[in-house]
Amino acid sequence: xxxxxxxxxxxxxxxxVLGAVGSAxxxxxxxxxxxxxxxxxxxxxxxxxxxxxxxxxGRLQNARxxxxxxxxxxxxxxxxxxxxxxxxxxxxxxxxxxxxxxxxLADVKPGGVKKLxxxxxxxxxxxxxxxxxxxxxxxxxxxxxxAADVIYFVAELVDDESHDACSEVVVVAGEGGNxxxxxxxxxxxxxxxxxxxxxxxxxxxxxxGAVVDANYARLDYINTNLNGVDMDxxxxxxxxGTQITNSNAQIASEFSALxxxxxxxxxxxxxxxxxxxxxxxxxxxxxxxxxxxxxNLTVSAGQNCVFVSGGVTGSVQLNGGKLTMTNTQVSGxxxxxxxGTFSLGxxxxxxxxxxxxxxxxxTGPNRVCGTMVQGTLQFQNNASAVLIGSPSxxxxxxxxxxxxxxxxxxxxxxxxxxxxxxxxxxxxxAGATHVFDNVIGHDLRCQNxxxxxxxxxxxxxxxxQCATF
Numbered sequence: 216x217x218x219x220x221x222x223x224x225x226x227x228x229x230x231x232v233l234g235a236v237g238s239a240x241x242x243x244x245x246x247x248x249x250x251x252x253x254x255x256x257x258x259x260x261x262x263x264x265x266x267x268x269x270x271x272x273g274r275l276q277n278a279r280x281x282x283x284x285x286x287x288x289x290x291x292x293x294x295x296x297x298x299x300x301x302x303x304x305x306x307x308x309x310x311x312x313x314x315x316x317x318x319x320l321a322d323v324k325p326g327g328v329k330k331l332x333x334x335x336x337x338x339x340x341x342x343x344x345x346x347x348x349x350x351x352x353x354x355x356x357x358x359x360x361x362a363a364d365v366i367y368f369v370a371e372l373v374d375d376e377s378h379d380a381c382s383e384v385v386v387v388a389g390e391g392g393n394x395x396x397x398x399x400x401x402x403x404x405x406x407x408x409x410x411x412x413x414x415x416x417x418x419x420x421x422x423x424g425a426v427v428d429a430n431y432a433r434l435d436y437i438n439t440n441l442n443g444v445d446m447d448x449x450x451x452x453x454x455x456g457t458q459i460t461n462s463n464a465q466i467a468s469e470f471s472a473l474x475x476x477x478x479x480x481x482x483x484x485x486x487x488x489x490x491x492x493x494x495x496x497x498x499x500x501x502x503x504x505x506x507x508x509x510x511n512l513t514v515s516a517g518q519n520c521v522f523v524s525g526g527v528t529g530s531v532q533l534n535g536g537k538l539t540m541t542n543t544q545v546s547g548x549x550x551x552x553x554x555g556t557f558s559l560g561x562x563x564x565x566x567x568x569x570x571x572x573x574x575x576x577x578t579g580p581n582r583v584c585g586t587m588v589q590g591t592l593q594f595q596n597n598a599s600a601v602l603i604g605s606p607s608x609x610x611x612x613x614x615x616x617x618x619x620x621x622x623x624x625x626x627x628x629x630x631x632x633x634x635x636x637x638x639x640x641x642x643x644x645a646g647a648t649h650v651f652d653n654v655i656g657h658d659l660r661c662q663n664x665x666x667x668x669x670x671x672x673x674x675x676x677x678x679x680q681c682a683t684f
Contacts, residue, residue: 244287247294269414309362370408561585584610591617
């Protein structure tokens with residue numbers, strides 16, 4: 216679960232709707248200065264909530280001074296880059312939540328995890344982010360953790376967009392002033408936000424770990440002392456049974472609370488950052504979206520198209536750039552031809568086929584995980600590696616209504632834990648290919664593969680190199 220939280224938080228970095236930069240987002244250097252100072256203040260307000268030492272206040276203050284003194288010319292390009300981000304509205308709610316929680320700490324001590332057994336002389340929940348006596352183990356509200364995440368994601372997005380502006384200045388010499396110095400200050404802001412946000416999540420996980428470890432240590436204490444019981448055995452075991460029941464209930468409650476916290480955090484963050492947005496036209500998918508785009512969609516070099524819900528009523532074609540789709544529906548085909556990287560699934564449904572071909576080497580990582588393809592899945596003539604399902608829950612197997620064909624590839628291919636209604640064919644691959652634990656409605660056929668391994672597959676007939684798999 217902890218790994219899932221870390222990965223989900225990284226994934227959610229995509230969840231800002233960038234929009235198109237145009238006259239509607241015009242912003243002066245002074246407005247950009249105000250936005251950046253607002254971001255720094257939001258990070259500084261997070262400091263007291265995170266663990267001690269997570270925030271380098273001196274370095275953050277130095278960055279603030281540099282922004283205050285920065286000439287307008289140095290801010291000009293950054294103003295253009297961050298204008299579509301609408302930092303004021305994104306940060307307002309998060310800062311309000313942090314302020315309300317910080318004010319409450321002055322009057323009310325956070326409620327701790329109630330002890331269902333007397334902690335003396337049992338071990339206590341003494342983790343990095345709990346008090347020495349193990350009693351003050353208050354958990355941050357989910358709204359405060361979400362607010363910290365929003366501030367961090369805004370800082371990351373500002374950092375990314377500012378560095379894109381820096382790259383433009385290198386190409387167009389003399390434009391934007393000394394933008395390298397401005398981008399360095401933005402880097403400091405991002406590092407500070409990242410440190411505090413990571414610290415807050417660490418403490419949240421640390422609290423759960425400390426409480427769980429303490430409860431198991433208490434069970435060990437009980438078991439050790441049972442060896443010295445020499446009278447009133449019946450009453451003694453009754454008491455011990457009560458202690459074990461209470462401890463197990465507390466452990467189960469902690470894990471249940473953690474699951475609920477993660478699910479609520481991801482759902483709230485996804486809704487807040489995407490809502491019902493869609494690309495403005497067929498070839499402008501560059502951002503994070505949650506609505507349904509009517510018609511066909513094309514993604515080209517330089518674009519980063521992310522759908523976290525909703526979908527496309529037509530087909531999707533990736534000619535370059537990056538395509539990410541989770542919890543999404545595509546009514547037609549998904550076709551990847553000659554370039555780009557992709558991450559498809561989990562929760563993706565493709566109404567027709569998935570066709571991937573002619574990927575050059577060096578692209579990736581590419582993966583198809585937890586996806587339903589209501590047609591053929593074809594991966595052929597590629598020089599880039601791919602996961603089509605895997606043994607790990609991080610990349611679950613896929614469901615393919617038609618055939619699954621893996622052919623003539625030069626890089627490694629993994630075809631694991633898939634359910635295929637038709638045939639699974641793995642042939643003529645120069646790169647290493649793995650075929651494990653697939654459930655196949657018809658034939659499993661493998662031939663002319665340079666290096667193939669497999670096992671645990673179910674099929675009506677197994678032929679060629681897969682005959683014993």
